[in-house]
Amino acid sequence: MMGVPVNPAAAAETPVPSIPAAPGRRGEGKLAALLLAPTVIGITLFTLVPIIGSIVLAFFDWDIISTPKFVGVKNFQTLASSPTIRVSFLNTFGFVLIAVTLQIAVAMTLAVLVQSKMPGWLRSFFRSVFFFPLILSAASVSLIMSYLFNEDFGTINKLLGLLGMSPVHWLTSTTGAMVVTVLVYVWQNFGFTFLLFIGGLASIPQDIYEASDIDGASPMKRFWQITMPLVSPTMLVATVMAIISALQIFDQPYVLTKGGPGDSTRTAVMVIYQSAFQELQFGLAAAIGLVLMLIIMLVTWLQFRLSKRFVFYM
Amino acid sequence: MTDITRRAVLGAAGLGAAGTALSWKRLTGLDIPGRGADQLNIAINGTAQDAAANQGLIDAFSALHPDIKVRIVPIQGADWSDFFAKILTLVAAGTPPDVVMVATEGTQLFAERLAHPLDEFVMRDKEEMREFFEDVHPSLIEAFMYQGNLFQLPLSWNAANMYFSSKAMERAGLDYPREDWTWGDFQGHLRQMRKASTGTFRPFFWTNRLWGGVVPWLYSNDTSFLKPSRYAGGEWLWQQFYPGEKGRSGGYRWAEPNADDPKVLESFEFLQELVAENLGSSPVQGGGNELVSRFGSGVIGMTPSGGYWVHGLNQAGMKRDDYDVAFFPKRRTQQHQFGTAGYAIMRASKRKDAAWEWLKFCVSNQGMGIAQKNPDSNSARRSHNTKLYKDTGPAHWKVFYETLDRYPTTAPVPAPPQEAAVETALIKNVLGAVTGSRSNVKRALATLQRDLELAMKES
Numbered sequence: 001m002m003g004v005p006v007n008p009a010a011a012a013e014t015p016v017p018s019i020p021a022a023p024g025r026r027g028e029g030k031l032a033a034l035l036l037a038p039t040v041i042g043i044t045l046f047t048l049v050p051i052i053g054s055i056v057l058a059f060f061d062w063d064i065i066s067t068p069k070f071v072g073v074k075n076f077q078t079l080a081s082s083p084t085i086r087v088s089f090l091n092t093f094g095f096v097l098i099a100v101t102l103q104i105a106v107a108m109t110l111a112v113l114v115q116s117k118m119p120g121w122l123r124s125f126f127r128s129v130f131f132f133p134l135i136l137s138a139a140s141v142s143l144i145m146s147y148l149f150n151e152d153f154g155t156i157n158k159l160l161g162l163l164g165m166s167p168v169h170w171l172t173s174t175t176g177a178m179v180v181t182v183l184v185y186v187w188q189n190f191g192f193t194f195l196l197f198i199g200g201l202a203s204i205p206q207d208i209y210e211a212s213d214i215d216g217a218s219p220m221k222r223f224w225q226i227t228m229p230l231v232s233p234t235m236l237v238a239t240v241m242a243i244i245s246a247l248q249i250f251d252q253p254y255v256l257t258k259g260g261p262g263d264s265t266r267t268a269v270m271v272i273y274q275s276a277f278q279e280l281q282f283g284l285a286a287a288i289g290l291v292l293m294l295i296i297m298l299v300t301w302l303q304f305r306l307s308k309r310f311v312f313y314m
Numbered sequence: 315m316t317d318i319t320r321r322a323v324l325g326a327a328g329l330g331a332a333g334t335a336l337s338w339k340r341l342t343g344l345d346i347p348g349r350g351a352d353q354l355n356i357a358i359n360g361t362a363q364d365a366a367a368n369q370g371l372i373d374a375f376s377a378l379h380p381d382i383k384v385r386i387v388p389i390q391g392a393d394w395s396d397f398f399a400k401i402l403t404l405v406a407a408g409t410p411p412d413v414v415m416v417a418t419e420g421t422q423l424f425a426e427r428l429a430h431p432l433d434e435f436v437m438r439d440k441e442e443m444r445e446f447f448e449d450v451h452p453s454l455i456e457a458f459m460y461q462g463n464l465f466q467l468p469l470s471w472n473a474a475n476m477y478f479s480s481k482a483m484e485r486a487g488l489d490y491p492r493e494d495w496t497w498g499d500f501q502g503h504l505r506q507m508r509k510a511s512t513g514t515f516r517p518f519f520w521t522n523r524l525w526g527g528v529v530p531w532l533y534s535n536d537t538s539f540l541k542p543s544r545y546a547g548g549e550w551l552w553q554q555f556y557p558g559e560k561g562r563s564g565g566y567r568w569a570e571p572n573a574d575d576p577k578v579l580e581s582f583e584f585l586q587e588l589v590a591e592n593l594g595s596s597p598v599q600g601g602g603n604e605l606v607s608r609f610g611s612g613v614i615g616m617t618p619s620g621g622y623w624v625h626g627l628n629q630a631g632m633k634r635d636d637y638d639v640a641f642f643p644k645r646r647t648q649q650h651q652f653g654t655a656g657y658a659i660m661r662a663s664k665r666k667d668a669a670w671e672w673l674k675f676c677v678s679n680q681g682m683g684i685a686q687k688n689p690d691s692n693s694a695r696r697s698h699n700t701k702l703y704k705d706t707g708p709a710h711w712k713v714f715y716e717t718l719d720r721y722p723t724t725a726p727v728p729a730p731p732q733e734a735a736v737e738t739a740l741i742k743n744v745l746g747a748v749t750g751s752r753s754n755v756k757r758a759l760a761t762l763q764r765d766l767e768l769a770m771k772e773s
Contacts, residue, residue, distance in 0.1 A: 172596035
């Protein structure tokens with residue numbers, strides 16, 4: 001290389017050139033600031049300020065019309081003592097556990113099947129078909145599903161009737177309502193997780209599979225000992241995103257059951273909406289929102305902490 | 315990386331500032347049609363098409379009051395609670411409308427927090443208003459009174475009457491029910507209908523909501539899930555416009571939960587029995603639109619509904635004699651429930667006089683004739699109601715207004731200022747009470763009582 005001394009002694013004598021101030025370094029900083037400014041301003045105005053506003057509001061009693069009144073931790077006491085709010089959080093956790101597990105399992109299974117030997121056009125077809133529900137509005141999907149699952153006149157019960165089965169109380173029993181909510185949610189959302197897994201599976205080097213073939217590994221062994229460890233970073237991202245999304249579930253149970261029967265499908269976000277926009281208790285709604293945000297943060301942090309044990313980076 | 319000069323930064327900032335200035339109206343919402351203009355803003359619960367349909371009304375009003383500019387603001391709500399929430403958002407944003415269409419569900423909420431009483435206007439124009447009150451049943455007026463003041467003038471209303479499919483009645487060999495038919499008669503009718511039917515036919519279909527859900531069964535059993543009482547006051551109106559009327563008040567008062575009343579239990583047990591016997595559906599939530607098509611296709615025998623169904627059924631292809639309507643069956647009483655709607659003037663409005671002119675015009679014979687051409691709700695005016703239904707309604711269309719005339723204790727659905735929380739408490743506990751075993755009923759009502767106590771406390 002030109003200009004680099006070969007002789008170590010000579011090298012020792014050669015003064016190490018200090019890194020010159022990069023031309024335009026200050027200019028780059030300004031450019032960076034300029035380019036980042038809209039995002040920073042946007043996030044500050046539309047995310048940080050509302051978050052801070054909500055935190056403050058959680059300590060006030062406000063009905064949108066009257067002047068807010070400082071009430072200290074009263075909203076948090078109400079939150080802790082309200083049976084409806086307590087049940088809504090339990091429902092949300094139960095929903096997250098079932099829906100996310102199902103969503104990940106379905107997405108992973110289908111991704112592995114689609115990534116296996118399959119003509120390219122068929123693979124594209126399945127990718128589109130599985131992703132399609134995600135682009136639909138959750139409210140309209142839920143509305144259509146509410147007709148399909150209607151106990152008296154719904155298509156599902158009609159089909160069950162043709163098979164000689166009795167009608168199922170899909171939306172009018174506590175278990176049925178939750179089952180439908182989970183099914184509708186998973187059907188609509190697994191497509192995104194599926195695409196993540198497709199990407200994760202595609203990034204696994206083929207030579208590892210080829211080597212395992214030579215070693216005579218069974219398909220199950222290949223799945224558990226190659227696919228799963230190597231797709232684990234994707235699994236982490238998919239699970240974190242699925243949990244955050246599921247913790248915020250609102251549209252599906254709101255349209256399908258309005259939270260009923262009883263409180264059986266009432267979720268935390270639904271209670272936030274009802275407290276704020278129907279019962280005009282904006283302070284209480286902010287307090288519930290704050291607790292939910294803390295839960296989401298805690299769950300996400302825990303996932304990343306635990307991920308060190310099961311996520312394998314190549 | 316290209317160096318960026320101070321000049322370039324200043325230039326970019328200048329361009330940004332110029333862009334912001336140019337789009338200022340958009341950014342601040344000043345370019346929204348009508349915003350900031352000196353006009354009477356009237357919020358209705360409906361679509362842009364509904365607003366456009368009011369153009370005839372606006373034109374006629376403008377001919378009378380050329381100095382008052384009117385703009386209808388359509389606000390779509392999934393239900394009345396949703397609509398009120400959106401109105402409150404406008405209030406919080408500092409852009410409240412001058413006049414809002416409010417249904418019974420929101421009357422007391424608006425009266426307590428947002429609406430301006432009409433007393434002074436009504437009394438100022440009492441001679442002009444006399445003809446209106448003579449044509450309107452006092453129950454509708456009383457429903458719009460709160461703590462002795464009047465807050466709205468009723469335009470439309472609907473009581474829960476019993477609709478039935480003529481074919482289902484004929485198939486079951488049933489005649490039109492007696493005027494004072496009972497819950498037992500009703501149950502007998504359902505049993506006969508079921509015996510004579512096949513397939514997915516439901517003798518009785520009902521929805522789980524405040525209006526037309528469980529409330530008519532409570533009212534006709536002389537009870538309610540909130541203890542009904544009345545506010546004092548209102549003599550100024552009753553003496554002036556309804557001098558012969560006795561027992562009217564300053565408005566309905568719903569302050570105490572009443573779900574532990576044995577008569578409430580009895581009503582719920584009756585409904586539970588209908589569901590258990592497979593005579594009645596497990597009540598789904600939702601509005602009546604979906605029901606129209608089901609009733610029209612003959613898979614429902616009976617269902618509670620109001621005059622607003624007539625237009626929908628006509629449009630669904632049903633002929634006048636394909637269905638009929640009767641009074642609600644009685645238990646201890648034959649008190650019916652109703653809901654009504656009318657315009658309220660906002661307390662914050664700076665155009666209250668103009669708003670009053672709009673209210674007066676809308677309840678006038680001319681206004682009602684323009685605004686309501688189809689039988690899609692009962693008219694508050696007895697005379698206009700006749701025009702709406704006599705050529706298009708079912709054989710017993712007179713039942714609609716006679717619900718008030720024959721049963722003057724007929725009352726609005728319970729809607730205190732905390733209506734949203736109360737309605738949620740009711741709806742969420744109904745299904746649990748009427749679906750499943752008899753033992754569920756008591757448990758669900760205990761929860762309802764607890765939820766109502768919380769709802770009333772949180773006011």
